[in-house]
Amino acid sequence: MNLFDKIHNYQLVTRLDEAGVYPVTSHEKAWLALMLANPSAGEIFEPATLDKLRRLTDMSESESTEQERFVEKAQTQAKQLWSPHVRTLRRIILGKNHIKITAATNKGRVFRDQRGVPYKLEYSLAKKAWYLIWLNMSSNRVITTPLHLIRSVDELYIEDVWYDSFLPTISKQIQQRKQMAKIVIIRRYNAELQRILYAFSCFDKEVAFDPELQVYTITLHFLSDEQEFILSRIRFLGLRVKIVENDQLKQRMAESATNALARYTEPPL
Amino acid sequence: MARESFDKELQLLRLLFLTAGAYNRQQLAERLGISVHTLDKTIKKLKDIQSTFYQHVGDEEKKEYYAQLRYNYFEVTDNFLMFLYHAKSLKDSEVERLSHILEKLRQQPHSIKDLLDTFVDTEPDEKTIRQDMKYLEEIGVIKNVSEVRPYVYQFDGELLDSLTDDELLDLYDFIDFMANTQLPAVPGYLLQEKVKRYLKFRLKRTDASAFLYKYHFVSRILDEYQALLLTEAIRQRNIVEFHYYTPKRLKFYDSQNTNPAFQRDTSGRHQKVIPLRVIFDHQYGRWYLLAQGCGNGPLRKYRVEGMTKLVTGRSVTRDIFSSLQASADERIAHSWLIDTGKLVTVRLRFFQPRDTPHSFIQERVEAQGQWGIVTEESRESFVYEIKVNSTMEITPWIRSFGSSVEVLEPLFLRKQFQKEWEELLAYYEFV
Numbered sequence: 167m168n169l170f171d172k173i174h175n176y177q178l179v180t181r182l183d184e185a186g187v188y189p190v191t192s193h194e195k196a197w198l199a200l201m202l203a204n205p206s207a208g209e210i211f212e213p214a215t216l217d218k219l220r221r222l223t224d225m226s227e228s229e230s231t232e233q234e235r236f237v238e239k240a241q242t243q244a245k246q247l248w249s250p251h252v253r254t255l256r257r258i259i260l261g262k263n264h265i266k267i268t269a270a271t272n273k274g275r276v277f278r279d280q281r282g283v284p285y286k287l288e289y290s291l292a293k294k295a296w297y298l299i300w301l302n303m304s305s306n307r308v309i310t311t312p313l314h315l316i317r318s319v320d321e322l323y324i325e326d327v328w329y330d331s332f333l334p335t336i337s338k339q340i341q342q343r344k345q346m347a348k349i350v351i352i353r354r355y356n357a358e359l360q361r362i363l364y365a366f367s368c369f370d371k372e373v374a375f376d377p378e379l380q381v382y383t384i385t386l387h388f389l390s391d392e393q394e395f396i397l398s399r400i401r402f403l404g405l406r407v408k409i410v411e412n413d414q415l416k417q418r419m420a421e422s423a424t425n426a427l428a429r430y431t432e433p434p435l
Numbered sequence: 436m437a438r439e440s441f442d443k444e445l446q447l448l449r450l451l452f453l454t455a456g457a458y459n460r461q462q463l464a465e466r467l468g469i470s471v472h473t474l475d476k477t478i479k480k481l482k483d484i485q486s487t488f489y490q491h492v493g494d495e496e497k498k499e500y501y502a503q504l505r506y507n508y509f510e511v512t513d514n515f516l517m518f519l520y521h522a523k524s525l526k527d528s529e530v531e532r533l534s535h536i537l538e539k540l541r542q543q544p545h546s547i548k549d550l551l552d553t554f555v556d557t558e559p560d561e562k563t564i565r566q567d568m569k570y571l572e573e574i575g576v577i578k579n580v581s582e583v584r585p586y587v588y589q590f591d592g593e594l595l596d597s598l599t600d601d602e603l604l605d606l607y608d609f610i611d612f613m614a615n616t617q618l619p620a621v622p623g624y625l626l627q628e629k630v631k632r633y634l635k636f637r638l639k640r641t642d643a644s645a646f647l648y649k650y651h652f653v654s655r656i657l658d659e660y661q662a663l664l665l666t667e668a669i670r671q672r673n674i675v676e677f678h679y680y681t682p683k684r685l686k687f688y689d690s691q692n693t694n695p696a697f698q699r700d701t702s703g704r705h706q707k708v709i710p711l712r713v714i715f716d717h718q719y720g721r722w723y724l725l726a727q728g729c730g731n732g733p734l735r736k737y738r739v740e741g742m743t744k745l746v747t748g749r750s751v752t753r754d755i756f757s758s759l760q761a762s763a764d765e766r767i768a769h770s771w772l773i774d775t776g777k778l779v780t781v782r783l784r785f786f787q788p789r790d791t792p793h794s795f796i797q798e799r800v801e802a803q804g805q806w807g808i809v810t811e812e813s814r815e816s817f818v819y820e821i822k823v824n825s826t827m828e829i830t831p832w833i834r835s836f837g838s839s840v841e842v843l844e845p846l847f848l849r850k851q852f853q854k855e856w857e858e859l860l861a862y863y864e865f866v
Contacts, residue, residue: 169520174520182537197619237767242802292650399835426840
């Protein structure tokens with residue numbers, strides 16, 4: 167089935183939505199069946215639900231469009247796709263309730279029975295790991311905790327309005343952590359423009375182009391805790407790009423280059 | 436009617452998304468090989484679709500072309516390029532008819548005759564309705580429930596209807612997660628959109644999403660359309676033809692002008708090949724096609740984004756195809772991405788981080804190092820070894836580790852790294 171099918175036409179979808187009609191195509195069922203074959207499906211669903219879904223998507227004369235699989239290269243292997251905390255936490259977020267959480271931190275410290283406002287569950291495609299973004303009520307700080315470090319979570323029932331009253335604080339803190347960096351593409355690499363832009367396509371960014379000088383400048387917006395990943399991307403591209411604005415990142419690149427170079431001044435071991 | 440093509444829209448969205456505000460209308464039109472007038476028309480069409488489909492796009496965002504396409508990480512959790520897949524055009528009368536049929540069948544089963552009677556104002560002819568029913572049955576949204584004529588049709592809502600609220604929420608999360616992390620994604624996003632609307636309808640929830648996906652190559656879905664057509668061609672061993680724009684030309688598309696006076700000589704090169712493998716590169720979020728030219732010749736590699744006017748032709752025999760595919764598989768068995776260059780052994784020493792109990796460098800090497808292995812290990816460092824087709828494609832990955840890695844072998848790569856770090860240091864020395 168062609169992905170551009172008329173059943174997906176925006177006017178038809180909107181119209182059917184008004185009438186409460188949601189037609190699921192066999193092509194979509196085939197996709198679901200394929201995904202249900204993934205071992206992680208067993209971690210996500212209750213066994214009875216999984217059985218039910220497998221039965222409902224079982225088509226003998228299945229549209230085997232996806233049977234010819236793609237070859238995937240340079241994939242980051244995930245140890246585990248899912249975490250049992252996802253299901254619990256997403257329901258607490260949906261129910262707009264608070265949490266009582268005990269978790270370790272990356273540096274080894276553990277905090278116990280902290281009350282907090284769960285905000286979002288975040289999955290990093292670079293690290294293949296889940297995180298909880300939440301507001302710690304005693305420190306009044308937004309914290310990102312990897313789910314694998316969570317020891318226990320309990321739900322504390324509260325009024326929706328109370329939950330909502332914390333949201334401005336959370337977005338304010340996230341705003342305050344936003345950083346900016348300007349990166350230019352070194353002109354002799356302009357022929358690689360597309361590749362370079364693809365490498366930055368997973369970030370929030372703007373691009374400016376100076377037609378006189380034929381120079382592209384990428385402005386990246388990111389949160390302070392993303393700095394390490396940004397740096398690894400910039401090193402990834404090597405000589406093609408240069409940071410022109412953001413002293414901290416420039417400093418780090420200088421250190422990196424100095425230290426890396428030091429590894430080559432001696433012959434290999 | 437000619438087959439509706441979305442090449443232009445796909446290329447425009449890609450260009451807007453990747454270059455994120457870099458070009459003005461004139462520059463965009465030039466790079467797409469279309470007139471400014473066509474560009475404006477195409478953008479208007481996309482905006483119409485988007486505003487009908489996503490009502491949450493605010494007025495102030497509509498000011499600029501790009502503003503609408505900007506990824507607002509904490510606000511918009513859908514893949515915001517997905518609306519393109521809802522662009523297939525449909526006549527108003529057809530929208531009317533199809534939605535009427537589905538609404539009626541959703542209420543109760545009908546025969547075609549009964550259905551015809553339910554049209555009040557304008558009754559379509561029976562032949563048209565039969566065609567509609569045939570189409571709806573083919574795509575699996577309705578089914579015939581009687582064994583004898585006259586056939587009685589029923590809406591197939593079993594999948595969603597038979598789930599409890601709780602199960603539905605789990606299903607929604609599952610689809611959301613799989614569509615955002617697995618391939619292919621587009622059928623999943625299409626299904627997700629439906630389940631999302633259904634959840635809202637059933638649970639009276641305004642928003643059920645709780646997940647964010649960080650470092651997501653959202654634009655990968657723009658090529659999935661062609662990637663899936665190509666896998667289908669591979670499955671059926673069909674030859675394909677297309678026009679190809681190499682990525683270095685900074686040109687994405689060319690309008691098909693019927694007037695020879697406007698014919699451009701810059702249009703992509705015509706290609707006719709046997710497709711063998713579709714490859715997704717997770718490093719850049721891009722798609723490739725591996726193919727064999729008709730009438731022998733070398734193995735060819737194409738970037739799927741550079742392909743337009745893709746059409747499928749006749750098929751080749753199973754024997755020929757299998758042997759070509761097997762030899763292609765062998766050629767890329769040691770490709771970091773798709774390089775088929777000379778096999779070389781790369782040995783690297785990685786240094787464990789200090790002042791932390793977490794060995795995150797080793798974790799990353801093990802997760803991303805593909806078929807390479809760790810050969811020596813100590814508290815301070817470990818050695819990783821991999822046989823790979825030329826060092827070109829693995830180099831950026833090695834370099835991304837900065838000073839946490841040292842190239843041991845081959846010697847030329849070691850020298851190359853030394854030179855590169857010298858030059859990079861010069862970029863930042865006087866900060």
